[in-house]
Amino acid sequence: MPAPLFTVINTFTLKDPAGAAEFERRFLDHVQWMRQQEGFRAHQAVRATERPEVYVNLGWWARPEDFKQVLASDTFQAHAKEFHQVVDVEADPSLGVLRIDGAPGDGEPAVLVEQFTVTGDAGAFEAAYRAYAQAAARIDGFGHIDLAKSLKRPGGYTAATRWSGESAQKTARDTPEYAAVLAIAEPRTLTTAPVAGNRAPAGVADRG
Structure with missing residues (x-):
């Protein structure tokens, strides 16, 4: 049986609901970069229908080590700094x-x-x-x-x-x-x- 995927579940809450379009633009640019990284397998980003200020992204990786390496990169840190300007982030690493x-x-x-x-x-x-x-x-x-x-x-x-x-x-x-x-x-x-x-x-x- 294949090894279980390391799963990163991030909940993003907009600091200003009017900033949805800007957040989605930044996030989609980030996703395009993430898809090119070693160990990245898949993701699903969604927006709550009754709480439109809330987004959830589930990201699947081959191994925790792959994600940790990306997490430490300058590009990821720059993207994260941009995100924190417009959203609060809650991370739930999972398997x-x-x-x-x-x-x-x-x-x-x-x-x-x-x-x-x-x-x-x-x-x-x-x-x-x-x-x-x-x-x-x-x-x-x-x-x-x-x-x-x-x-x-x-x-x-x-x-x-x-x-x-x-x-x-x-x-x-x-x-x-x-x-x-x-x-x-x-x-x-x-x-x-x-x-x-x-x-x-x-x-x-x-x-x-």
Whole structure:
């Protein structure tokens, strides 16, 4: 089985909501540079629909060492300095647990970001979430799903699921498999719209 992807989850909150266009311009320039760096695999940047001042970016790397090397570079530090002028940043380094890809749909894309805190058996939670992800992948409108375990928050997990249309998302959340997940840990949920992203090549992560 391929090694799990090191996952960097950054939450950006605009200091001034009017600065969204400027932040997105700077961020997309940064992403173009990041995609050229060794060890970079994929990313998904989204913007919260009900809190438009909030952005989340999930970045996937082959190894933590690859990201640390980029983090220490002059270019990255210059970009980070620019970002901090317009956003507050909260970083949550994590390790990939699960990744499943589906087929892109025709509906309006939406990404559900869920942050879980598990106080009980982490293995039971991961098994329940895997069963849910496999059930979700059989629903029309499923795009892809990722689950990562925080290296910073005890018992912390972040899941991101892409759907085509709200009805598919609702169908998945009405399944008994999702109810089993909720019986273990309630999430803080953020409904978002994609801003930019790409997917990792097949075979670099668990595909369910």
